Amino acid sequence: xxxxxxxxxxxxxxxxxxxxxxxxxxxxxxxxxxxxxxxxxxxxxxxxxxxxxxxxxxxxxxxxxxxxxxxxxxxxxxxxxxxxxxxxxxxxxxxxxxxxxxxxxxxxxxxxxxxxxxxxxxxxxxxxxxxxxxxxxxxxxxxxxxxxxxxxxxxxxxxxxxxxxxxxxxxxxxxxxxxxxxxxxxxxxxxxxxxxxxxxxxxxxxxxxxxxxxxxxxxxxxxxxxxxxxxxxxxxxxxxxxxxxxxxxxxxxxxxxxxxxxxxxxxxxxxxxxxxxxxxxxxxxxxxxxxxxxxxxxxxxxxxxxxxxxxxxxxxxxxxxxxxxxxxxxxxxxxxxxxxxxxxxxxxxxxxxxxxxxxxxxxxxxxxxxxxxxxxxxxxxxxx
Numbered sequence: 001x002x003x004x005x006x007x008x009x010x011x012x013x014x015x016x017x018x019x020x021x022x023x024x025x026x027x028x029x030x031x032x033x034x035x036x037x038x039x040x041x042x043x044x045x046x047x048x049x050x051x052x053x054x055x056x057x058x059x060x061x062x063x064x065x066x067x068x069x070x071x072x073x074x075x076x077x078x079x080x081x082x083x084x085x086x087x088x089x090x091x092x093x094x095x096x097x098x099x100x101x102x103x104x105x106x107x108x109x110x111x112x113x114x115x116x117x118x119x120x121x122x123x124x125x126x127x128x129x130x131x132x133x134x135x136x137x138x139x140x141x142x143x144x145x146x147x148x149x150x151x152x153x154x155x156x157x158x159x160x161x162x163x164x165x166x167x168x169x170x171x172x173x174x175x176x177x178x179x180x181x182x183x184x185x186x187x188x189x190x191x192x193x194x195x196x197x198x199x200x201x202x203x204x205x206x207x208x209x210x211x212x213x214x215x216x217x218x219x220x221x222x223x224x225x226x227x228x229x230x231x232x233x234x235x236x237x238x239x240x241x242x243x244x245x246x247x248x249x250x251x252x253x254x255x256x257x258x259x260x261x262x263x264x265x266x267x268x269x270x271x272x273x274x275x276x277x278x279x280x281x282x283x284x285x286x287x288x289x290x291x292x293x294x295x296x297x298x299x300x301x302x303x304x305x306x307x308x309x310x311x312x313x314x315x316x317x318x319x320x321x322x323x324x325x326x327x328x329x330x331x332x333x334x335x336x337x338x339x340x341x342x343x344x345x346x347x348x349x350x351x352x353x354x355x356x357x358x359x360x361x362x363x364x365x366x367x368x369x370x371x372x373x374x375x376x377x378x379x380x381x382x383x384x
Contacts, residue, residue, distance in 0.1 A: 036097075036208070036212070037199060037203055037211045037212060037214075037215040038215070040093050040096070040097050040212055040215040040216055040219065041215040041216075041218055041219040041222075042219065043089075043092075043093050043096060043219065044089040044090065044092075044093040044215065044216045044217075044218070044219025044220045044222075044223065045089075045219040045220075045222050045223040046223065047085075047088060047089040047092055047093065047219075047220070047223065048085045048086055048088075048089035048219065048220045048221070048222070048223025048224050049085075049223035049224070049226075050085075050223075051084065051085040051088050051089065051223075052082060052085045052223065052224055052227050052234060054084075054085075055079070055081045055082055055083075055084040055085045055234065056079040056081070056082075056233070056234050058081055058084065059079030059080060059081035059082075059234070059237075060079060062081075062123055063123055064079065064080050064081045064119065064122045064123050064237060065077050065078070065079060065080060066078045066079075066080040066235050066237075078232060078233070078234065078235050079233075079234045079235065080122050080234070080235040080236070080237035080238075081119065081122070081234070081237055081239070081240075082224050082227065082228055082234040082235055082236050082237060082240055083115065083118065083119070083236045083237050083238075083239040083240015083241065083243055083244075084115075084119075084239070084240070085220070085223060085224050086188075086191075086217075086220040086221055086223075086224055086236070086240050086243065086244065087111070087112075087115045087220075087239070087240070087243050089216070089219060089220035089223060090111070090216045090217055090220045090243075090247065091108060091111075091112075093215075093216035093219065093220070094108065094212070094213065094216055097212045097216070101209065102145045102146050103145055103146050103147045103209070103254060104209065104213070105145055106141055106142045106143075106144065106145025106146065106147055107142060107145075107147065107213070107247065107250045107254075109138075109141050109142075109145075110138035110139065110141045110142040110170075110246065110250070111138070111243055111246055111247055111250075113134055113137065113138040113141070114134075114135065114138050114174060114239075114242050114243050114246045115239045115240075115242070115243040116239070117131060117134045117135070117138075117239075117242070118178075118237060118238035118239030118240065118241070118242045118243060119237065119238075119239035121238045121239075122237045122238050122239060128296070128297040128298075128300035128301045129297065131300060132171070132296070132300060135170075135171045135174055135175075135242075136167060136171055138170075138246065139166070139167040139170035139171050139174075140167055142166075142170060142250060142253075143163050143166050143167055147166070147250060147253050147254055148162050148163055148166035148253060149162045149165055149166050149169070149253060150162070150256075166253060169249060169252070169253070170246060170249045170250065170253075172249075172277075172280065173245050173246070173248060173249035173252070173273060173276070173277070174242050174245040174246045174249060175242070175245070175280065175300070176245060176273075176276035176277055176279065176280035177190075177191075177241055177242065177244055177245025177246075177248065177276050178238060178241045178242045178245060179276070179279060179280055179283070179307060180241070180275070180276050180279060180307070180309070181235075181236055181240075181241035182305075182307055182309055182310065183230075183309050183313070183319050183322060183323065184228060184229060184230035184231065184232040184319055184323075185225060185228055185229045185230060185232070185319070185320075185323050186309055186322070186323050186326065187236055187240075187241045187244065188221045188222075188224055188225045188228050188236065188244075189221075189225065189323055189327055190275065190276070190326070190327065190330060191217065191218070191220075191221035191244045191248070192218050192221045192222050192225065193327055193330050193331060193334065194248050194272055194273060194330065194334070195214045195215070195217040195218035195221065195248065195251070196214070196218050197272045197331075197334035197337070197338065198210065198214040198248075198251045198252075198255065198269075198272060199211050199214035199215055199218060200338065201255065201257065201268065201337070201338055201341065202214060202255055205256070205341075207255055207256060209254065210251060210254050210255045213247070213250075213251055213254070214251055217244065217247050217248070217251070221244065224236070224240075229320075230319045230320055245276070248273060249273075251269075252269030252272070252273060253269075255268075255269070257269060257341070258341060261349070263349060263353075264340050264341060264349060267337065267340060267349075267353060267356075268337040268340065268341065269337075271333045271334065271336055271337035271340075271356055272330075272333065272334045272337050274330070274333045274356065274359075274360070275308070275326060275329060275330050275333070275363075278308070278360055278363060279307055279308045282308075282364070282367060283304075283306055283307055284299065286306065287299070287302060287304075287306070292304070306371070308326065308363065308366075308367060309322050309323075309326060310370070311366060311367050311369070311370025311371065312325060312326070312366065312370060313370075314370040314371075315366065315369060315370050329359060329363065332359060333356055333359060336352050336355055336356055339352060340352045340353075
């Protein structure tokens with residue numbers, strides 16, 4: 001019965017996609033109505049949903065499977081190649097939108113390297129040095145094609161500083177988003193929310209390229225989300241999570257978030273991606289302080305349950321409640337970034353930034369509370 005129902009839905013979705021894909025009709029209407037982003041969002045969602053079953057079959061054939069373990073929440077073997085559906089949906093949609101500028105080409109090439117690297121890591125468990133080398137190479141390619149931070153160009157050695165900081169930013173966001181992929185639905189949900197926030201700001205300010213890229217990423221994530229929701233039937237895998245993080249990092253560089261206010265221009269992408277940025281900074285400092293990592297290799301390879309989502313679950317939240325809570329924080333930060341663009345006064349901007357600081361203080365308190373609960377549980381295991 002389930003197979004028959006799935007087949008009917010699959011044929012229906014494929015039919016809708018065939019109707020939408022040709023030039024004219026709904027596609028032409030979205031151009032005329034000024035909602036081209038919606039068309040691309042629908043296309044990406046359908047492609048991702050259609051390719052999800054195929055990615056699960058391929059995962060089994062190439063051995064990209066996630067097995068239960070001490071640090072794993074799931075109790076059964078799950079395919080971990082769902083990122084293929086997101087990647088393919090994004091690439092096909094960008095081709096459909098006729099976005100072929102050098103910057104977009106750089107994102108496609110760099111993103112492809114990141115995705116292939118992640119899939120290879122899912123199958124063969126690559127070394128930290130190998131992963132880092134290819135991540136830096138992908139980031140350098142994006143910068144070479146003209147995508148980099150612009151506000152740093154007025155500083156001493158502006159070009160060199162801008163290029164270097166952009167590469168570090170892309171590698172950092174790529175790994176930060178990968179670290180967030182620890183429970184069902186979290187990384188994909190954040191991919192949808194962050195992309196939609198970038199989309200809203202970009203479309204509102206007539207940045208069509210950024211809006212189209214954001215719509216493609218949001219749709220690609222949404223198409224896989226139902227299958228990845230708890231209990232997940234497929235995981236993103238490192239290929240999917242790192243690809244999403246890499247593209248989101250590129251969107252942050254591609255947008256012109258404020259033309260006359262460097263503080264707003266810098267704060268907007270940082271607030272939208274604030275949760276993964278905070279998580280990677282907090283856990284890194286904590287691990288160094290506690291002597292758990294001493295170098296970059298250990299940082300990349302260290303796996304533990306000390307991330308924000310783990311701490312929330314230690315406090316008693318379920319998987320779905322944890323995802324929902326983090327998304328609410330993400331939306332609050334994103335709306336603050338959106339409002340900041342329309343605040344003409346410096347005082348208003350400072351108040352919004354102070355609000356964001358308060359949100360992160362709340363997150364720190366929750367992290368500390370979750371750590372204390374974890375410590376008590378460990379003591380009970382040692383001294384029952």
